[in-house]
Amino acid sequence: MIYLDNSATTKPFQEVIETYAKVASTYFGNPSSLHSLGMQAEGLIGESRNRIARLLGVGANEIIFTSGGTEGNNIAIKGAARAKQNRGKHIITTRVEHPSADEAFVQLEKEGFDVTYLPVDQEGSVSVEQVKKEIRSDTIIVSMIHVNNETGTILPIKEIGQLLKSYPQILFHVDHVQGVTKVPLELRKSGIDLCTFSAHKFHGLKGNGFLFVREGLRIDALFHGGAQESRLRAGTENVAGIVAMAKALRLSFEQDNKRKELEQLRHNLITQLKELEGVVINSPEHNAAPHIVNFSIPGAKPEVIVQSLTAKDIYVSTKSACSSKASEPSRVLLAMGLSEERANSGIRVSFSFETTAAELDQFIAELKVIIPELLEVVNS
CATH class of the missing domain: 3.40.640.10 (Type I PLP-dependent aspartate aminotransferase-like (Major domain))
Structure with missing residues (x-):
């Protein structure tokens, strides 16, 4: 998992x-x-x-x-x-x-x-x-x-x-x-x-x-x-x-010394996400917590991505957990001036001090399979 x-x-x-x-x-x-x-x-x-x-x-x-x-x-x-x-x-x-x-x-x-x-x-x-x-x-x-x-x-x-x-x-x-x-x-x-x-x-x-x-x-x-x-x-x-x-x-x-590791994991994940077709980063690259990355695949339904990853035993979310089951676009992303399409397709990835680089690499590998299939449906 x-x-x-x-x-x-x-x-x-x-x-x-x-x-x-x-x-x-x-x-x-x-x-x-x-x-x-x-x-x-x-x-x-x-x-x-x-x-x-x-x-x-x-x-x-x-x-x-x-x-x-x-x-x-x-x-x-x-x-x-x-x-x-x-x-x-x-x-x-x-x-x-x-x-x-x-x-x-x-x-x-x-x-x-x-x-x-x-x-x-x-x-x-x-x-x-x-x-x-x-x-x-x-x-x-x-x-x-x-x-x-x-x-x-x-x-x-x-x-x-x-x-x-x-x-x-x-x-x-x-x-x-x-x-x-x-x-x-x-x-x-x-x-x-x-x-x-x-x-x-x-x-x-x-x-x-x-x-x-x-x-x-x-x-x-x-x-x-x-x-x-x-x-x-x-x-x-x-x-x-x-x-x-x-x-x-x-x-x-007591795990305070691992904060730099989280920052490096976040940096690496954002770098890899930017290389994926159709992905846009919503989180700021700087002045941000070391454990949260939010991105969108405009046009794709975020719940489809979440469930596709779940089938691979990988767990991410959309919006706040308190409102993730609601179908409305993220009011936070809208408040940032992002389009409704981006606000509708936000995905949140969040780490703990136990998260590893290998886990994030596997996450990216699965996205490389999932995203082209989704974009093909969106563009067809």
């Missing part, structure tokens, strides 16, 4: 699965219970929180456990907006956000918030100047994705964070789900107030994530019913998943 859909989800590390199984079977008490089993479970959560905080260079009290990126984005965006609405109702974001953020903004618009969607350039990025131009007296939040999940474009988060330090009334939220462990981001130096993470993007298990909430910041909870997670996320904690997530994050950060 050649798995090239790591932006949709990564394969859990074996050690992570073993940790989950051990905690789930041995430390199964409810962390809110007063007996020893409950206190053991609570202790494991505290230890995991400390470990994650140390890895990110933040305080343990700034880590809030969630069920993943979608919940994290919704808590951060809606919670901050509703908490700050007495001061203003203007929010700045971009046209290339993940659906979990984009749809949260749509919901807030229905509640009377005014959302400015910044257009992106042909590489899918925005500038500090764009953000500064749109800031108003009633702006309360700037929210942006760090690494675009479809194209790998890196937005200038640190530079925007520096700008916003001159506007202390504005909160800065960053969706770091695709970037964590692949594209460095220092939360403190970047002036970030809220930041979203998801375990299954760094070899943890699905259904777990966490949100960085800067100390002293108060945002509204989305649902209620318990005092867990500083009353920001009520509900019995997934103890085994949280402990496994902390291990996954540590193991992933």
